[in-house]
Amino acid sequence: MRILTPAVAAATLALALAVTALPASAAEPAAWTVPDVEALPHDVYGDFVREGRDLFVQTYAHIGPEVADPEKRFAGNNLACGSCHLQGGTQKFGIPMVGVYADFPQYRGRENTIGTINGRINGCMQRSMNGKPLPDNSREMRALVTYIAFLSTDIPVREKIEGRQTPKFTPPDRAADPVRGEQVYAETCAVCHQDDGQGIRNGEPGDAQGYQFPPLWGPDTYNHGAGMHRVLTAAAFIKSNMPLGTTYDAPVLSDEDAYDVAAYINSKDRPVKAGVEKDYPDLSKKPVDSPYAPYFDEASAEQHKYGPFQPLEEARKKKIAELKAKKEQDAKAAN
Numbered sequence: 224m225r226i227l228t229p230a231v232a233a234a235t236l237a238l239a240l241a242v243t244a245l246p247a248s249a250a251e252p253a254a255w256t257v258p259d260v261e262a263l264p265h266d267v268y269g270d271f272v273r274e275g276r277d278l279f280v281q282t283y284a285h286i287g288p289e290v291a292d293p294e295k296r297f298a299g300n301n302l303a304c305g306s307c308h309l310q311g312g313t314q315k316f317g318i319p320m321v322g323v324y325a326d327f328p329q330y331r332g333r334e335n336t337i338g339t340i341n342g343r344i345n346g347c348m349q350r351s352m353n354g355k356p357l358p359d360n361s362r363e364m365r366a367l368v369t370y371i372a373f374l375s376t377d378i379p380v381r382e383k384i385e386g387r388q389t390p391k392f393t394p395p396d397r398a399a400d401p402v403r404g405e406q407v408y409a410e411t412c413a414v415c416h417q418d419d420g421q422g423i424r425n426g427e428p429g430d431a432q433g434y435q436f437p438p439l440w441g442p443d444t445y446n447h448g449a450g451m452h453r454v455l456t457a458a459a460f461i462k463s464n465m466p467l468g469t470t471y472d473a474p475v476l477s478d479e480d481a482y483d484v485a486a487y488i489n490s491k492d493r494p495v496k497a498g499v500e501k502d503y504p505d506l507s508k509k510p511v512d513s514p515y516a517p518y519f520d521e522a523s524a525e526q527h528k529y530g531p532f533q534p535l536e537e538a539r540k541k542k543i544a545e546l547k548a549k550k551e552q553d554a555k556a557a558n
């Protein structure tokens with residue numbers, strides 16, 4: 224049995240007090256911890272996790288459109304997973320991978336079915352990376368999954384952790400304004416992403432070295448079916464993470480500025496994804512800011528792209544309630 228000396232007792236009491244003094248938010252879901260890739264031993268597992276990490280942060284050098292082996296050109300642009308999943312997928316609210324593995328399989332509205340982590344990765348491959356799916360059993364897919372699973376070490380299956388995705392973004396009660404957004408862009412973003420939005424490459428075109436500052440529109444970035452092409456998703460990401468170095472707890476942009484600059488970026492041309500009209504077989508599951516047809520309601524394409532989004536969200540809730548009531552009535556009538 225452990226004997227409490229006065230010194231240990233005092234320390235234990237101080238610890239107990241410190242724990243109870245923590246703010247309520249820190250006691251929520253599961254705590255934010257990022258396991259250290261470098262601390263892994265150099266064995267088959269540790270090396271494979273590191274291989275997955277390298278694929279994640281230098282995707283362009285392994286499966287990008289400029290790699291030497293044409294068979295490996297799975298991605299259609301020279302971004303990295305880490306262009307959007309910041310700090311190698313370890314930045315809190317920077318769409319991290321920490322805790323993600325524990326949340327799969329999960330319901331996916333875009334396919335209206337239960338999807339796996341592989342399917343989710345390939346969603347980003349075909350949209351954010353404007354490319355082709357990685358075969359399930361390919362070395363690259365297994366390495367990415369192993370890295371993502373490692374980042375969920377000690378998170379119980381189905382447990383939600385605080386810091387996933389981005390913080391909830393409440394848009395201003397008006398349409399986003401790309402003209403105002405252009406000014407925000409010139410003042411805050413162009414220094415890195417450049418006036419023409421094409422960013423700055425690490426090397427020369429063709430050498431598969433990716434970007435120092437990635438492009439936000441044009442031919443070499445995410446396509447029009449990507450999550451980042453939704454104004455609300457982009458605004459939430461930008462507010463908590465841009466300009467580079469920004470963290471969720473000290474945003475630089477106001478809601479208004481993040482909303483308008485997201486609209487400006489997404490008003491520009493980018494690759495078009497084929498077949499998006501088949502997304503969301505149950506249209507009531509389609510996010511109101513999905514900027515392509517068909518829609519759940521009669522609102523214009525313009526409003527689905529730029530808002531205002533509150534009326535769309537209210538109309539959607541009302542329609543879902545009506546559909547549900549009708550279903551119940553039909554069921555009763557059939558009895």
Ligand code: HEC
Nearest residue numbers: 302303304306307323343344347351387388389445450451
């Ligand atoms: C252009 C930006 C962008 C790039 C590049 C990108 N993604 Fe994503 N990814 C997103 C967005 C946006 C989401 C959705 C976030 C949300 O649900 O709020 C997402 C979600 C995910 C999720 C689910 C996260 C969760 O919390 O459930 C996984 C897994 C994922 N991406 C993997 C990848 C991998 C692997 C790559 C590289 C092959 C990649 N992504 C490249 C933007 C990107």
Ligand code: HEC
Nearest residue numbers: 305306307411412415435436437438439461465466467484
């Ligand atoms: C100091 C340089 C810098 C500034 C300023 C900056 N960014 Fe970024 N941005 C980056 C880098 C670098 C990345 C990729 C993440 C990485 O490599 O760590 C990025 C990634 C992004 C992405 C996701 C990747 C992509 O290609 O779409 C978006 C969207 C984005 N930035 C928007 C903005 C907006 C909007 C602003 C202005 C409010 C802004 N950034 C300001 C450096 C910057």
